Amino acid sequence: MNHLPSSIEAILGRCLAHRRGRDSLLLTRASESISRQPSIIIVTSSLGPSGSSISTEHTPLGDNTFPSLSWTLPLGLEDYVSSYMIIIEDPDAPSPQPVVLGLYYGISPHKKMLVAKDFRPLLIPQGQRGCGETPHLAGGFRYGTNWGQNIWSGPRPILAHGEHRYFFQVIALKADLVTRLGNKPLTKEWLLRELKPHDVLAWGEWIGTCERRHGS
Numbered sequence: 001m002n003h004l005p006s007s008i009e010a011i012l013g014r015c016l017a018h019r020r021g022r023d024s025l026l027l028t029r030a031s032e033s034i035s036r037q038p039s040i041i042i043v044t045s046s047l048g049p050s051g052s053s054i055s056t057e058h059t060p061l062g063d064n065t066f067p068s069l070s071w072t073l074p075l076g077l078e079d080y081v082s083s084y085m086i087i088i089e090d091p092d093a094p095s096p097q098p099v100v101l102g103l104y105y106g107i108s109p110h111k112k113m114l115v116a117k118d119f120r121p122l123l124i125p126q127g128q129r130g131c132g133e134t135p136h137l138a139g140g141f142r143y144g145t146n147w148g149q150n151i152w153s154g155p156r157p158i159l160a161h162g163e164h165r166y167f168f169q170v171i172a173l174k175a176d177l178v179t180r181l182g183n184k185p186l187t188k189e190w191l192l193r194e195l196k197p198h199d200v201l202a203w204g205e206w207i208g209t210c211e212r213r214h215g216s
Contacts, residue, residue, distance in 0.1 A: 006159055010214035013160035019094035020162070026098055027087050027188055028169045028203050033195045041204025043071045043170050054166060054208040059154040065116040066102070066152050071170045071204060072112065080201055081109040083178070085171045087188065090155070092164040101153045101166065103144035104137075105186055106178040114139060119151055142178065144186030155210035163211040170206075175199035 004012070028034050046068040047054060056062040073081070084107035089098040107114075118139025136142040143151050157164040175195075177186065184190075 006214060009158060010160040013158040013162075013214075016094040016158065017160075017162055020092040020164075022091040022096075022098050026089050026091055026167055026169065027191060028167075028171070028205065031192055031195055033197045034171060034200050034203055036197060037200045038202050039204055040074055040077075040202050041071050041170050041172060043069065043168060043204045043206040045069050045168070045206050045208065047208060050205075050207045052208060054155050054210045059210065060156050062154075064152065064154045066114065066119050066154075067208065068113065068115045069168055069170075069206065070113040073172060073202065077172070077201065078109065080174060081172045082176050083107055083109060083173050084111065085173055085177065086114070087169050087171075087191075089167050089169070090157070090164050091167065092157070092162070094158070094161065098167075100146045100188055101148075101155065102146050102151070103186060103188065104141055105144060106176075107139070107141040111139070111141075119143075121151065142186070145188075155208070157210055157212050159212045160214045161212075163209050166208045166210065168206045168208065169203060171203045172201040173199055174201050 023029060028039075045052070054067060058065055058067045069086070071084075083105065085105040086107065087103045088101040090101060091098040093099040118137060118141075120138040122136060122138060137151070146153050155164065155166055
């Protein structure tokens with residue numbers, strides 16, 4: 001709807017206002033391998049407590065930068081983490097499935113914070129392309145497939161559709177997805193199909209909100 005006149009987009013937003021709230025289809029709810037594990041990872045953001053508004057700089061209407069995100073695990077569990085994975089989804093989009101804004105994996109078990117510069121793409125030398133150990137992003141991790149076919153599709157809810165919630169879900173894995181995937185892109189569909197209970201240690205989330213009002 002990016003190319004629709006704002007008046008038409010707002011009409012559609014009002015007509016579709018009841019189509020939202022697909023929380024049960026979020027990865028951490030839809031995947032039994034994840035949902036059966038404890039939600040004990042504490043996730044925080046520089047934007048404020050869970051439920052805070054996502055500022056324009058983190059959306060396509062601004063600089064479209066990823067908001068800073070931090071997380072902690074209870075003492076004693078960090079030694080069991082092989083890697084972290086993060087998926088950001090919008091369950092309030094008027095679509096059959098929550099919209100995936102970003103999907104990141106192969107995050108070091110020693111990394112407990114992500115900032116905007118971590119998401120800069122790395123130039124991979126021709127001779128190294130396809131190497132499973134080559135990180136795709138400056139932060140040392142890879143990115144999977146999102147709806148915008150890019151690194152980060154910041155929030156851009158439909159005009160007049162109401163407030164949307166964005167679930168930043170952090171999953172601690174005992175599995176090495178980089179090795180398992182090889183050169184195949186990671187998708188949410190693959191995770192729902194292939195992720196096993198013994199692959200997952202714990203998870204947690206931070207929720208940001210965003211709303212576009214017609215005329216504002």
